[in-house]
Amino acid sequence: MREWTILGAGALGCTFAALLKARQQPVSLLLSERHRGHFHPAFEFIGLNERRRLVSTHPRFAEQAAGIDCLLVMTKAYQVLPALTGLRGLPADTPILLLHNGMGVAEVVTRVFPHNPLLAGVTSHGALKEGPWQVRHTGKGETWLGPVNERGKDFAHLQPLLATALGHAEWSEDILSRQHRKLAINAVINPLTACHDIRNGQLHEPRFADVLAQLSEEVHGVMTRLGETDTLAQFRRRLNSVIELTATNYSSMHQDLAHGRPTEIDYITGYVLQHAGDLPVPVCRQLYHEVKKQGG
Template identity: 75%
Template sequence: MREWTILGAGALGCTLAALLREQGEQVALLLSERHRGHLHPTFEFIALNERRRLVATRPRFAHQAADIQCLVVMTKAYQVLEALAGLAALPPQSPIVLLHNGLGVAEQVARRFPANPLLVGVTSHGAMKEGEWVVRHTGRGETWLGPANTAARAHAGLARPLARALGHAEWSEDIRRLQHRKLSINAVINPLTACHHIRNGQLHEPRFAEVLAQLSEEVHQVLARLGEEESLEQFRRRLNAVIELTATNYSSMHQDLAHGRKTEIEQITGYLLSHAGTLPMPVCRQLYNEVKRLGG
């Protein structure tokens, strides 16, 4: 039986570990050296139905990279390359699955691990940490995987066990389009909620109507430049649906700023700005600068 090794023992990484274990899958958490002194053999998982259970996974460390059969990277986007730096012994046949926000990282990983099958994905599951090694699953959503190189196509079957664990997971040969669509939502909701210290649903208050219209237009223009065919009206309908669905949530960027952590602004808004060409992007630029000023 395949063992899944999850790099990134945050809320989403632990949630995936718990859901895979519930389906009988073998799971290891690849931990940093700082965990050696206070390593927990289990973590507490709170499911969507409020059921609590302890989840046991195998601990792994970087020096055991040669034993990794399938690596799922669920760190923050800006942490990916550093987290992978110590895994030079990763077997070339072991697939690497990147599940993080933002874009621009996969290309760098492909250069560092040219022989490995490289898969990229998007997921709309929600999770949060309630304490040290206490994780709550806050929302179920879709998960999509696709190939970032030719070798990855031989591993499309990884979507099947993920579907059993997550409720939905599918393979897409057009994964870049799905990544763009998630990025477009994140580029509106995340920086606005982070800069204004609000929950997602508050973006539908009248005071945000003008900036929401301007920002969504800027984001849509860049995505159209990148080849996306979704109309502005379709994008705004999708954006409003996500805001309503996640109305009580705080965005990940809001939470990162609130807790003094670095954000993924470079891989989200920064990615759009770098692909805007001569398009005017005043609101995107202002939000990018403000998040950076606030420490992100």
């Protein structure tokens, strides 16, 4: 592989670009039309050690899709399909790695790009956009990737390349389960913090004890219905651990709502509601409508 192309020049996409570049791996950023003509030649990256450095990447636009070797998709979930369908020249043998929040997108991408190797990933790295072309890495985490279709199984060699840059990356043949795990955590933390305008750690305040208990029970029930085997106690331990580890962070949904941007509620809580069947999920449903009402 000659170059990673990152679609989604947001906080996390730029953070991945900076980490890959630090390991001398070539990276291009696939930019939207609004960046044409006024793209900054470099962005400022603030590492976990507070060191600042300028990161230069190769800018690429949709009409240059024919030259993409490996496409790492890190846009918001609702942006994935519109962005990908604009890449009409994307070669059929170019692997597409989806690394966005939420679920429900891969099924559509599979239909639109039936010949491309398709992979999915989850990451717990944290990043924050502090200004135009200024990004802060706020937390190091795990990254998992795995195949969505048969052709995706031939690209396990991407894992060590990511591991070298990110500090951790592992391959999983059952990436769906990893996605379910992350979605379940997000379906509790994101809408609650967004609706109440709080940091993640504030969910451990006594006032949230009851809603946290009921919401985690609802989400766990749906995950069990989808075939996941964690007990409710195991899920709550993981949830509490994530809340503690990200206590000072604002969730992505909180940030989107606070800045008047669309949220990924349809691909997180919406996914839970879609797969609930006859399970009662009143808190999930209430939070979904509340986020939508606030503009999400």
